[in-house]
Amino acid sequence: MQQDNSKIRIIQIIDSLEAGGAERMAVNYANALAEQIEFSGLVVSRKEGSLINQIDEGVSYLFLNRKSVLDFKALYMLRNYVLLNRVTVVHAHSTSFFLAFLLKLVYPSIKIIWHDHYGDSEFLNKRPVSALKIILPFFNGIISVNQKLKIWAEQKMNFKNTIYLPNFPAEEMNVTEYTVLEGVTGKRIVSLANLRIQKDHFLLLKVAKKLKVSHPDWTFHLVGKDFQDDYSKQIKSLIIEHHLEKNVFLYGTQQDIKNILYQSTIAILTSQSEGLPIALLEYGWYKKAVVVTKVGEILSLIQNGKNGFVVPAQEEQLFYQAIVQLIENDRLRTEFGIALHKTVIDSNSQEVVLKHYLNWLQNSYK
Structure with missing residues (x-):
């Protein structure tokens, strides 16, 4: 039976809109979901950047201008936005998991998931885990960008509701073709x-x-x-x-x-x-x-x-x-x-x- 996605209301949270992998995926998810669910939003906590031009007009956008780890003004701005837009799921990318955790403390009924984009997956034994062990029990699910991270979440973090989802590409929007590469054409x-x-x-x-x-x-x-x-x-x-x-x-x-x-x-x-x-x-x-x-x-x-x-x-x-x-x-x-x-x-x-x-x-x- 096909799932009814029409009532799902999801926001993506990311720290910045600079051109990195996690940032691109936050934008890609927000844009793609805008065509499939009732409400798709993108919240940027700390810094805007060049990817702002890639946000689809169907996506609700909020910039928090968060100044510190415990910026209560930004936290309550986020809470009000979530309440106003009747958000059902908060999808936190990379290091924005901590902001999602704080939101859960002030709005306990919200569902939060973490998208783990950790780039040093070949060196997971060196990854700091103390804060994660405290915070992750508050999360409802983890998305991993590779199988190693999924196994790490299950075994090291003892977190069961995990899924591996590969990244996906998206067409560029509103981009001027201005870069001219040096060198010989075809080489x-x-x-x-x-x-x-x-x-x-x-x-x-x-x-x-x-x-x-x-x-x-x-x-x-x-x-x-x-x-x-x-x-x-x-x-x-x-x-x-x-x-x-x-x-x-x-x-x-x-x-x-x-x-x-x-x-x-x-x-x-x-x-x-x-x-x-x-x-x-x-x-x-x-x-x-x-x-x-x-x-x-x-x-x-x-x-x-x-x-x-x-x-x-x-x-x-x-x-x-x-x-x-x-x-x-x-x-x-x-x-x-x-x-x-x-x-x-x-x-x-x-x-x-x-x-x-x-x-x-x-x-x-x-």
Whole structure:
């Protein structure tokens, strides 16, 4: 029997609207749900950002401008918003779980769920858990972005009502195509990844050094937030040290991802740790041939040699060899792109994920 979703009223909570994976998914869920349920809202607690332009007009939006962990003005603004809009479920993304917990204390009847986007899922043994053990008993469910996080929630946190839901891509809205990539058309390799240590741009630079010798016309294009920290400084220093200024280009945060991918020939991820990266879904959405590392939930999407190449993390030589195979085989690039697109549509489309999500919610709160 088909579930009746018409009376569900859900808000997404996220700390900011900067261009990160959790932030994109909060917006994607809010937009997608606006077409399927009675009320879909998006609440941003601390900081607005570039993703504000991606919010659908059918989504109710609230910015709390929360100044501190215990900002009671922001908390009661949220409580009033939830009451006014008769919200039935609060879907808290990433670190916004604490705000959802505080809301539960002042409005005990609300149902709250946590969407765990933890990026270092390869290193869960190092994850702080003290606060979570206190807070999670107040939650009604947990969504995990990969199977490792689901198992961690069940076993380490002893939380039973968990579900793994893959991320899903969405079409860009209200984006001006302004980014012009450097390099030669047809010979560009793109990496969509914020400059964070788990993304391992050092591996990318090692591969770039090799490719500069064997295929000097091919260039790397790094798109993602630059936090201006020590990691970022090291990357820039290595580019200069190894004379890669004409081979590796940094663009920072950009919104016109479709435009960037259309200018690119190969797409890569060099991560040491991942959930299911939205960048990889976007690569598939736009039919790019990919080389990625064997981390997180990537193997649920990429079948090595069939719709992309997967190599172990930090394996410089294998990563280089995989890129060279794609550089030297136009037909293989096309076949990989088409095959990955089909995989994303079949398994990670908005329709497929939302069906599982809404069924899980309905079954959780009967």
